Amino acid sequence: MFIVKKTTDLLIEKNAALATGYEKGWANVGAVRNQGIEITLDATPILTKKWNWTLNANIGFNRSKVLDIGPGDEMGFDPGVIPGSGNFVMIRKNKSLGQWYGYKIDGVYASQHEINEQGLTEVLGQKIASIRPGDYRFRDQNGDGKITSADLVLLGSGEPDFTGGLTNTVSYKNLSLSVAMQFSYGATVFNANLHSLTSGRDGHNQIAEMNTNSWSPTLYDADGNVFFAGNNEAKYRMPGGVALNYCTSKMLEDGSFLRIGDITLAYALGKKVAKKVGMQNIKLFASVKNLCVFTKYTGFDPEVNTRQGQTGDLMPSLDYSAYPRNRSYSVGFNFIF
Template sequence: SYLPLYSSNTYYGLNEQLVPGVVPTQLANPNVKWETTVSRNLGLDLSFFKNRVQFTTDIYYNSTKDLLLQNPIPQTSGYTQQTQNIAATSNRGIEFQLSGLIVQTKDFSYSASYNMSFNRNRVEKLNDGITSKGYASGWDSNTGNDYLVEVGKPLGQMYGYRSDGYYKVSDFNFNATTGVYTLKPDVASFFGVTRSTIQPGTMKLLDLGGSIKNPDGSPAIHTDEDRTVIGNAAPKFIGGLNQQFSYKNWDMSIFVNFSVGNDIYNANKIELTNSRLRGVNLLESVNGRFTTIDQNGKSIYNNPAKLEEYNANATTWRPYENSNLFTDWAVEDGSFLRINNITLGYTLPTDLAKKIKLSSLRFYATVNNLATITGYSGFDPEVNTRTNGGLTPGVDYSAYPRSRTILLGINLTF
């Protein structure tokens, strides 16, 4: 294993010609050492009914120290970060598997194997004196540090704002002379977060802190005080079920896997409900957006009563332009049940196979990724596109859908 310190690029050389070159990407650290993991586990294997039923369980606790992470360094060095051994984590859990030959007759048999695992990880240490540190998934530069690594907490904490719908007409005082909407004194503004103009239909955030005020004394949403943990990519438990059937010369196997309790950071929802990008199709959900244009294409912005009436059934805010804010609206439950694989086969009777000079002949058809049951609105709940060294899991940004494959095959034995 190695960490690259250089990258290739092209630069202008003599006579304004592009020439290839190699440049350092980060400051070398002569004190870097190997990460160390200590694994501990206790296992138990049991069998019953003359080995027709088997049960296996494993309890484990793993601890890792000297984890390599990027750490800020003085910019006088010419760099902003350096790879250092600054963290420690732990990982504990239990896994079990139950297998059995459930039915066996002359012509029919049915066996199954079920497994499940519960895993919990925790950050044990960051560099000296630091109890939490933000990391950016990097899908968009405007989101900033959208994950929080915190001592005593699990990895994968999603860090952002809590959505409170959108600003209603009733949140404002309207000046008919100037045509300006001004927030009422008791309504919090997040202008300091995005520099976007606050008006009816603008996304609204919850004021969690409450202590930050605008110059006029009104409440304000603040970047540091009003962000909180809004999700976690780690599932509560995962598992799978593998079933095998046979009837005379026919055989079938079905494999199903599942995950429960993992959150997904759906960055596609943020980007594709945003009017900042031009020439890009938006999600269907924006059809229910708050609007200042009536069905005849006329502006109703300066008519508060009509604006409120027209948007009485609006389900979401107006697409905004200035920032891809990360809120809990973009965090979805990624739990799923997937029929991962089904195979159906037929084996030719032995006497018929021998007539064509074969010991055995089997035909089969396999379907992979047959169906997925999930409440997630994206293409695939098993997605992980921006990990940042494992610190920002569960991001879905421009991921390709999982393909479904159909295979037909023949097994020949001479």
């Protein structure tokens, strides 16, 4: 099935002219086109008197494209999750929705030699003399020797490359087992929780990995012998330093996943047994929902969007203190009268 949908006169909150006396105002501007294809497969690989196996699968590909955003070719939004960060969700003409723009980080400076070798004079308003080993190494995208807003680049998109599901139901005589799975591939999740949880600053809770994977220097005794090896290959910067109130590649994660969503085991007692109690059939079942998720995402759940409504459509896959999905178990009976 091929799908094409065009939406016009989108209701978006924009900055208002100062002469109005208001900071923001709502306007009907722009147009977005969504197009894609969905493929569905229903099959019965095994069908005998005792055995039955049915398979239901689907996969969908969807691409959004901004056709018009009114005056200008781009519009920025601040999700409100990093104080003072400004707009880092961008809507650009002829591009898809949900694009995250920020600074690319290439690891952590291991030594003063690495700082000098990069040849920067300024990093986000700080003179290079203030940068120390253990600070993040930002990529100079335009090669001007400074890290400024000119080095902002596309870090990822909240839209997946494809999504889908697979349900297998296998039965033997009166016993059946059904397993439903869903998957998504290619979305980039903005894990805003990491801004605070990996900041290395006082007054902020930190993830446990900060204790083992933060940069620390190698220390020597008076005789020149190493008595503390340090961690020069760390994932995170040395605790302390200035607040990094910016969107960086450290906060963007692969949101691909495979979820085992629903498993149900059922047993039908049969019509003979059911007729004895005045029914057509009785089925006993036990099920579990949201059993597990296979993913590289470090948050609770990669299938997340904590901004709902209009803003949620513009910035999908934003995780900011999202409550995890619950896992539920149930047992019961189905009575057919």
